[in-house]
Amino acid sequence: MNAGEQLISDVTAYISELVPIHIDKVKNKLSAILAKYQVKKVEQNEVHPDLTEKVELFLSAKKLEGLSPISLDSYQIELRTFSNKIKKRVEDITTADIRVFLGSFEHLKLSSISKKLSVLKSFFGWLTAEEFIQRDPTTKIKPPKKEKRLPKALNIEELELLRESCKTNRQRAFLEILYATGCRLSEVYALNKSDINYRTASCRVIGKGNKEREVYFSPKAMYHLRKYLMNRTDNEEALMITERKPYRRLSKRGIQREIGKIAQQASLDKKISPHTLRHTFATLTLNNGADIAAVQALLGHEDPSTTQIYAQLTEEKKREQHKKYLVM
Numbered sequence: 649m650n651a652g653e654q655l656i657s658d659v660t661a662y663i664s665e666l667v668p669i670h671i672d673k674v675k676n677k678l679s680a681i682l683a684k685y686q687v688k689k690v691e692q693n694e695v696h697p698d699l700t701e702k703v704e705l706f707l708s709a710k711k712l713e714g715l716s717p718i719s720l721d722s723y724q725i726e727l728r729t730f731s732n733k734i735k736k737r738v739e740d741i742t743t744a745d746i747r748v749f750l751g752s753f754e755h756l757k758l759s760s761i762s763k764k765l766s767v768l769k770s771f772f773g774w775l776t777a778e779e780f781i782q783r784d785p786t787t788k789i790k791p792p793k794k795e796k797r798l799p800k801a802l803n804i805e806e807l808e809l810l811r812e813s814c815k816t817n818r819q820r821a822f823l824e825i826l827y828a829t830g831c832r833l834s835e836v837y838a839l840n841k842s843d844i845n846y847r848t849a850s851c852r853v854i855g856k857g858n859k860e861r862e863v864y865f866s867p868k869a870m871y872h873l874r875k876y877l878m879n880r881t882d883n884e885e886a887l888m889i890t891e892r893k894p895y896r897r898l899s900k901r902g903i904q905r906e907i908g909k910i911a912q913q914a915s916l917d918k919k920i921s922p923h924t925l926r927h928t929f930a931t932l933t934l935n936n937g938a939d940i941a942a943v944q945a946l947l948g949h950e951d952p953s954t955t956q957i958y959a960q961l962t963e964e965k966k967r968e969q970h971k972k973y974l975v976m
Contacts, residue, residue, distance in 0.1 A: 657675075659678060660674050660675050660678065696735050696736055696737050698737040698738060699731050699734070699735075699736065699737065699738055699741075700731060702738045702775060702780060703724075703727045703728075703731060703771070706723075706727070706771055706774050706775070707720060707723060707724060707727075709774065709778075710723065714858050715857075715858060716854065716856070716857065716858040718834050719856070719857075719858075722767075723767055723770075723771075726763070726764055726767040726768075727767065727771060729764075730749060730764075730768065733749055733752070734746075734749055738772075738775055738780060738781055739780070739781045739782075741772075741785055742785055743785045743786070743787075743788050743789060745785070746768060746785055746786060746789060747789065750764060750765060750789075758792040758793070761792055762791045762792055765786070765789060765791055765792075766791070768786050769784075769786045769789075772784045772785055772786045773786070800918060800919075800924065800927065801924070801927040801928040801930070801931035801932070801958075802920070802924060802925075802927075802928040804932065806914075806916060806918075807827065807928060807932075809914045809916065810823060810910055810911065810914050810916070810920070811823065811824075812914075813910055813913040813914035814910055814913075815913060817872065817875045817876045817879055818876055818891065818906075819906060819909070819910050820872045820875075820876075821869075821872045821873050821875070821876035821877075822888065822903065822906055822907065822910075823907070823910060823925070824865075824866065824868050824869035824872045824873070825865070825869055825873060825887075826907070826922050826925040826926070827869075827925045827928060827929055828864070828865050828866040828868070828869035828929070829851075829853075829863040829864065829865065829869070829929070830863065830925075830926050830929035830930060830933075830946055830947055831853055831863055831926065832855065832856075832922075832923075832926065832948075833900050833903060833904065833921075833922040833923065834900065835853040835854065835855055835863075835948075836853075836887075836888065836903065836922070837888065837897070837898075837899075837900045837903060838853070838854065839851065839853065839886070839887040839888070840885045840886055840887055841877065841885060841886070841887055842885065843887070844865075844873070844887070846870070848864075849864060849865045849866075849867075849869075849870050850862050850863060850864045850865065851863060851865075853948075855948035856948065856950070857950070859948065861945065861946075861948050863946060864946075882895040884896065884897065886898070888903060890902065903922060904921055904922060907920060907921060907922055907924075907925070908920065908921070926947070927958065929947075930943055930947060930955070930958035931958050933946075934958055940952070940955055940956065943955055943958070
């Protein structure tokens with residue numbers, strides 16, 4: 649029995665429960681109506697085509713709004729995971745479905761759960777605004793409370809230890825670029841050699857929300873960057889490339905591995921990543937007296953409160969301030 653015949657049988661059986669009917673006549677009439685349509689049964693283990701279609705429409709709309717390719721990829725991955733678990737039409741998805749879905753990720757941090765919810769809120773908010781559904785099922789779901797943990801920045805001694813542990817020009821250049829600019833991993837990954845303005849020792853990067861900003865290199869970063877580029881014999885446009893042929897842009901994972909390798913060489917106990925260097929840039933510049941609004945702009949933070957979490961004085965700085973300003 650094909651999908652159309654199955655549908656006719658199911659509908660006829662349902663109607664016959666409600667009112668007395670001539671079953672054969674009803675079946676013949678329904679067959680004539682359904683002959684104009686192509687009917688496909690959705691299996692229980694399949695993602696509903698309606699949900700797949702709406703996800704594609706949503707991503708297309710976000711692309712037209714100028715959402716960055718990185719954010720689009722992130723949205724696509726999160727919505728694919730959701731679609732694979734919730735195999736329903738969008739109008740049949742309930743608040744309970746979404747709560748059960750989010751609750752199934754017990755191993756994830758609250759920040760990761762919050763990210764998943766944020767994507768779903770954006771998706772269902774769009775569906776409601778576009779009138780695909782009448783009610784947004786995510787409205788009643790509140791984001792989990794943020795974990796109040798301070799970013800783990802390096803102190804000056806640890807930063808110097810990393811510098812001394814670099815074994816190649818490439819390692820030192822990577823370290824200095826990440827620290828001096830305070831860039832996100834995705835921003836550094838996308839940089840090309842032609843992006844560097846040697847006159848101003850700066851470059852422009854594309855950050856979150858597809859927003860462009862200017863970041864700056866220290867004299868140390870410029871020195872080690874020049875040294876690294878001068879020793880390169882490839883024609884690749886990427887600023888950071890693989891060590892061996894065929895040369896190509898180094899992946900984000902590759903950049904993370906290189907920083908991890910430097911940390912291993914330095915025998916530092918703590919986990920160190922490109923993001924650790926961004927935290928270090930923010931913390932050390934603020935502790936050294938930088939204006940918080942300037943640091944906010946350099947980091948590409950939309951919200952000043954995001955930058956504020958870095959403005960935690962070190963114990964040494966607190967002692968210094970106490971000694972300097974205490975009225976005796």
